[in-house]
Amino acid sequence: MNFEKIEHIGIAVKDLEEAKIRYTKLLGVEPYKQEEVTREGVITLFFLVGQTKIELLAATRSDSAIAKFIEKKGEGIHHIAYHVEDIRLTMQSLKSQGFEFIYDEPKEGADNKWITFIHPKSCNGVLTELCQERTN
Numbered sequence: 001m002n003f004e005k006i007e008h009i010g011i012a013v014k015d016l017e018e019a020k021i022r023y024t025k026l027l028g029v030e031p032y033k034q035e036e037v038t039r040e041g042v043i044t045l046f047f048l049v050g051q052t053k054i055e056l057l058a059a060t061r062s063d064s065a066i067a068k069f070i071e072k073k074g075e076g077i078h079h080i081a082y083h084v085e086d087i088r089l090t091m092q093s094l095k096s097q098g099f100e101f102i103y104d105e106p107k108e109g110a111d112n113k114w115i116t117f118i119h120p121k122s123c124n125g126v127l128t129e130l131c132q133e134r135t136n
């Protein structure tokens with residue numbers, strides 16, 4: 001069960017508006033979507049770069065994973081997300097090989113996806129997301 005591609009790279013930022021201007025210049029393209037995920041306490045902004053997306057993430061609450069990350073490590077790459085065809089099957093297979101997932105069940109994420117995370121301790125310090133396109 002191979003991953004299909006890197007779906008997106010998540011970058012934690014303090015100021016979404018400032019980062020939006022910077023990344024629009026850097027990537028030479030406007031973001032195609034801005035979306036708040038209330039449950040996660042984040043607001044996200046997506047750019048398309050070839051087949052991969054860059055997701056800028058800013059915290060909307062002080063208890064959000066992004067706020068905690070920035071407080072501890074500063075701004076920077078927060079996670080790498082891989083596209084999978086069947087998220088539950090992939091979770092099952094990886095769990096059986098000892099990977100530690102943060103949620104037991106996939107959740108609704110930004111940009112019309114089912115998402116789940118593998119703990120950074122299971123991936124050499126990299127928070128790793130799996131995502132599947134949501135069709136319902």
Ligand code: CMX
Binds near residue numbers: 040042072102119127
């Ligand atoms: N990348 C790498 N390491 C990270 C990390 C990240 N993004 N976030 C935390 N860590 C590190 C912590 O610094 C800590 O390191 P040390 O043990 O060396 O101090 C370690 O992971 C474990 O931390 P923890 O105490 O278990 O947990 P935290 O409270 O720091 O939470 C995590 C970490 C990954 C469990 C939490 O951030 C989480 O549940 N993340 C998944 C959800 C998420 O990130 N949502 C935001 C994005 C949503 C979206 O993309 O839409």
